[in-house]
Each structure stands twice: as C-alpha cells, then as structure tokens.
Amino acid sequence: MPEQTESAPLLELSKCEQIFRTKRGDVRAVAGVDLEVRPGKVLCLVGESGCGKTTTARAAAGLTRPTAGWVRYKGEDVNTMDSASRQAFREAVQYIHQDPYASLNPVRTVYSTVTAGLRRHKLVKTRTEARAKAAELLELVDLTPAESYLDKYPHQLSGGQRQRVAIARALAMGPQVLIADESTSMLDVSIRVSLLNTLGRLRDDLDVGFLFITHDLAVAKYFAWDGEIAVMYLGEIVEQGPTPQIINDPQHPYTKALISAVCEPDPRLAREKKTVRLRSSEIPSLTALPSGCTFHPRCPLFEPGLCDASAPPLSLINGDARRLACHVVARDHGPARAGAN
C-alpha cells in the first residue's frame, strides 16, 4: 500500500478546557485537551463515566464555548468566525447525542425530524422529494421498510430505533465530521454492527471524519483500526496513539486496566486473560482531585513521592506516534522507545 500523506485536520481542539462553576466549587471537566479529527479518519475517545468525553464532544461541536483554548474548523476558530462560516461549520460538523430520548423532539414525526435541516435550507423542493430523501436516509441506518417509520413519533420507537433516527438526521446534511457520542452502546449486537458498518462506509467512501466516543474498547478497536484512540481520565488525555498500538501494546496502567476489563467473546481467551487490578474502584471527585498524577490513588504502579508529587506531562513516546502521561512507565521504559510490537 502506498504511504498515505496526512491530510490537514478538519477539526482541531487545542488546550481546550471546560470549567463548570458549581455550588460545590469549580468542576474542571476538561483540562486542556489537544485533539485532531482528519477526513476519513476516526479519533476515538475512551474512558470511564464522568471523565469528560461528552463535555469534550460538545465543545468540539460548537455547542458550548470552552473556558480556555480553541476549537478550530478548517483552521478557523469556531467561536469567533463570521456567521456565514459558522453556518457552514454547523452543517458540516454534526453531533449525535448520547441519549436518544433527550435529543428527539417528541411532537415531531420521524419524517419531520430527519428532513428538518433539508427543508430549512430548501434542499428538497416538494414533499414527495422530502419523503423519498427521508426514506433513503432511514434505509441507510437500517430502519426498513422506511415507509413504516416515517410517520412514527419517538415514543413509538425503541431506544435503538431512536438512536438510528438521530443518526439519520445527522447524515441528512452530508456532514464532513460526525461526532458520535456513545451512539451504538445501547444497541443489540447485530444492529450495532450494521450501524458501525454504515458509519464505516461514510468514513471510507465519503471521507467523513469521526470523533467517536465509546467506553467499549472492542468497538473502538473495530471502528478506529486505521485511526487513533485517545484515553481520557478525569478531564485529561493520559494516552493516545494509533489504534493497533494502543490495543495491542498499551502503556498507561489505566489503558491496560480498561483493555483487560473487556469481556472477551471467546471462552478460552477469557479464561486465560489476566486482568489488571486497580487499588481502588472509586473514581475521585472532580472537586477534590488527587495531587500529582490524578490516577495515583487507583494505580497499581503507584510510587509514593513520585506519582503524588507532580502531574506527569503528556509526552511523545515511540517517535512521534504516541503520547503518554505516566511517571513510572516513562522512567522505566525511557521516553522514546524503539518500535512497539
């Protein structure tokens, strides 16, 4: 295969920070994150509940304004761009909500939801054309026969069906970037794969770039194989790199724990597998973050005096392919390891 030249990122987050001011104090949900989404590539964001994935995704979609840092679309800051560019950004970057119950308007039919954008921008001329377009979109997400769904309301659909309506709506405007927040996690296995394969075709054939959020490392491996995985913990990226390297050769103890926690659909492998035991299963509160490396109270590699003293920087390892934030691994394996296996 010829070496692919890297295309410029469509969407870029740099030093992106989101602090929520609450009665219990400031909540630093996202603490200075750098991420890039390129055309036809997947950047997969993984991590436990509450680590800041949705907050990051919402900032990336321009739905919230980060308290510090930038979100750029094709090089332009989305929070200061003029209204024409902002309109283009809104159409090109679509966010698929984590909770399909919250994201669909209960008094709109599926037809109305899916074609709202098209009708608003006069991209369909007649009702017949709009219905045909809606049917096409529903078929794309395996809601078939499409005619039987067009006139249904959200309360008449299952969770999985609603999720697919939300995806069909996001596809209507021909997006260049899809931000999919746990879009497949509540679906049955067969429907999930069918959707992942549909999204995969958009990625491969139409060069759509993805910010894909999941807590399932096996799904991340499947969907982001040619892309990257970024592992998030308490608002920070702790490890990032090409998917095969992260999955087959994780370096951060937190990444190792996440990967080894997956239930392997193979009885022998599942039985032989060694799982990483954490020192604690409690996730610290964002209002009382541990000192130094915020993972230290749970980390099996914790060394007093080192890990609780200062925060490990996210540094390049393995040439410039990977980034890692761990004092102990960086010390024991050297900052620049030669090729991973």
Added chain:
Amino acid sequence: MREPILSVRDLSIVYRTGRRTSVTAAQDVSFDLYPGQSMALVGESGCGKTTLGLGLLRLLPRLGQVSKGEIVYRLKDGMSVDITGLAKEELRRFRWHEAAMVFQGAMNSFNPVLRIGEHFTDTLRSHEGEKRRTRAEITARATELLSMVRLEPERVLKSFPHELSGGMKQRILIALALALEPQVLVLDEPTTALDILTQRSIVEQLHELRERLGFAMIFITHDLGLAAELADRVATMYAGRIIEKGSAEDVFYEPRHPYTVGLIKAVPPVIGDLPELSSIAGSPPSLADLPSGCSFHPRCEWAVDACRETVPSLTVLTPRGEDGGHAAACLRAGDIEYTRKVVARA
C-alpha cells in the same frame, strides 16, 4: 452420573394481550442445570430472556402465565418438586431459600427512603420462616453478606440508595439474593448499564462467590463477552425458543444454528486479529405474528423450502457432557459452518 438441580421440560409462557389474544413469549423450553454450573441465556432484545428467567421462579407479572411444562428443582432436603404446581405459600418458602433472582435494572428500584440496612432487615425477616432473627443477628448476617461482596458493611448499611454507585448497588442486590443461601441464582443483565471497570469487578465478584458458595447460576445477557467469561453452558434464544445450547466452547467455537453464528459474527473481539464483522439481515419478528416453520427463516442465509414449513426441534448434535451436550434447532444444523474472515492482523 450426578443429578440436575433444575430440570425444565417443554416450558411455555404466555402473556395475555387482550380479552381473547395472547402471545407466547417462551415456547417449549427444555434444559437441565447441574449443581454449581453456570448457564448463560443470550439473544437479542425481546427474545424472551427475562420472561423465561421470571418464569423459572414463578415471578411472572399478572398477565403472564406458565401455560405448559415442568420446572423441577431438587431441593436442599433432597426432594424434587415441580414448582409449576406450588401454591402461593409454598412458593414463598421456595423462593430465596432454594432459588433467588437479581432483576434487570433493579439497581434503580431500591426504595429510596430506606437505608440499605432496612432492605436487609426486610428481606431476612419476611423470608426466614419459623425462627425469627433478632436485630443483632440480622446485622451480623448483613455484615457478613456485605463483606462477602467486598463492601464496607458499617458505611453501606447506614447509606441511602442514592448515596451509592451503580456497581455498589448491584453488589448489594447480589448479596441480598444470596442471603438465604439459595442453590440457584438467576441474574438478569447483571452488568448492563455499568461502567467497564465496574463490569469487570462484578464479573470477578461472581467468579469468587461461585467458587466459595457453590451455587448454580443462570444469567441473562445480551453481551456475548459476558457469556464467554462466566458461562459453563450457553443457550441462545430466538423468538421465545432456545435454538441452540451447549458448552461455552461448543457454542462459541462450533456454533451450529445460523442465528448463533450471526450473533458471534457481530461481536468485536479486543484480543488478536481484526475480523470482519457482519450483521444479521432484517430484524426479530413480532411474537404476535411469527413466521411459519423456523421463525428465523426470513433472516436466514441457509434457509431452504422446508424451513418455511417445519418447526425444527432442538436436536442433539454431539452428545458429550451433561444436558444432552450440544444441540441446535435447525433443519440444516449438519451443514452450518462458522468461519471468520480476518481483515487485519494484530
């Protein structure tokens, strides 16, 4: 040969849906469960897993009812009893003592105004039979149970449900279910909706408890990974029927029903090569309007004309092991092959 602790024969369960209408949500289900064994019930949403699980303890909702078949348990005293014939009072004595269940989504159904300690008191008091425990005895037992699931008893007993995480609540439910030392534990989606590291800790917990207490376990899941991880035996359900059952190895490595093959091909692994994944065409049928013959035939790539007419029965393929070894309900079971295409090497 040892005897099963639970034998289910030709069990069917119907829900009344109208004055004259009903749907059959479990049909002709038969299996044996042996002491200490764990069995996974897998299948897509709506295939009847919860219905069967509830039926096994006669816990069906008002409109649901066992319409046929036997559910025979071998009790602690060595007697066998078909619980389909038990009266209310006898069922009360049977549940919790012989078999107990952790319900789907039960984490969210704790009584919010009662502390966890009071949940234990309620359960232990209402099911203990003749000898009534003192408050001190109840606290002692609750403490013992909570330590067994690795929670801090002092703190947890004083807590209200909303003060605890989902994983802690699931552990408490497991501890409660084990309170009267049942021989069979039924768990409905025990890890669904939990975070990945919490899921892992529940899995480890169940391994540990089973080793220590030796109960048999039926767990319901749509997660094949969990089945591979926890099950000695796996049964696949489709449209109310068990369409394949066997040891975990049989079912995962040599699936012989096209539906099981379809499920396995849809699940991504985390270890090893990247396989091609595919979905099963179409969607599950409505119970009110099942296809003729094999209910899977409209979605099946192996289907032949006969599949439209004949309902395939669960037929033994390899008689090795207990509960009839490996069996599948497919007219073409002998022809079904499972191969997986690799798209990228690890």
